[in-house]
Amino acid sequence: MKFKVSSLLLALGLIFAFQTKIAEAAFGISPPFLNATYLVKGAEYTQTVYLIQDQPTSDLGIKANLEIPEKIKPWIVIDQGPEFIIPQGIKQFPVKITIKVPNDTELGIYNGNISFTTKPSQTGQVTIALGAQLILNLRVGDEIYENFNVPIIKPLDIEEGWNPKVLVRLNNLGNVPEAFTGATYELLDKYGSVRLAYIQKTNGFPEVPAFKEEEFVVEFPIDFYVGVGQYWANVAFYKGDTLIASQKTVFNVLKAGTLNGPVARLLNYIKRHEVYAYGILALVVLLLIFIFKKRRRK
Secondary structure (H helix, E strand, C coil): CHHHHHHHHHHHHHHHHHHHHHHHCCEEEECCEEEEEEECCCCEEEEEEEEEECCCCCCEEEEEEEECCHHHHHHEEECCCCEEEECCCCCEEEEEEEEECCCCCCCEEEEEEEEEEEECCCCCCCCCCCEEEEEEEEEECCCCCCCEEEEEEEECCEECCCCCEEEEEEEECCCCCECCCEEEEEEECCCCCCEEEEEEECCCCCCECCCCEEEEEEECCCCCCCCCEEEEEEEEEEECCEEEEEEEEEEEEECCCCCCCHHHHHHHHHHHCHHHHHHHHHHHHHHHHHHHHHHHHC
């Protein structure tokens, strides 16, 4: 009887330990689906999903398997490749999935999934390979689908004498290119109560391709010298007669050379090309050290 009780307790202990091990090794994907239901011939659609682990204590190997019809496998591009590593310490790892529809494809519905399987490092202990599935729902048709939004409108700081500029981000969710057809820019004094200038713009807007999100700067030519100081900008963007997005906020006009002088250009370059710029700066520093040491030896 004691033997049976001991065996039962041991079995329960092993089951509990096994379940705890699984719980500690939780692995999943978000979102668990990719719905591209408005694809057309020649379209390119990209979606980012996140592979999630709760305790990233070490590098984690991942293998991606395409469980989809053979004819559409060439359409699928995983930015990380078929096998990759999630570095230690990262709980949410982004993976971009791109669908490239050929121009000669047949109209229809295509389904399948991409499974991401873990490859735990072997440490002498029992390891469990876990997996997560991304369900694909694709439909290639010939109807026009328009859907876009503008998550960012930001009047930029400028130098004195410059035309006003506005940073815009347009997220095109539809299957046709999109562009604004008109915009207005109202320049107000620092209190936001007196109109100093009013500009209407009806052309020169960048076109954003289908299923793409892009940032660009819209410049508003003005016959008015904007001096140093703080101002209000009231900006609106239109598609036809429809107001798409608007923003009213403060911006600054700075002294000439503040944003476009040699020092400013160097700092802006470092911000835009951080990796390359730091590499160049490191090479410059090493070169200076080399020259300094060579002179000291002489």
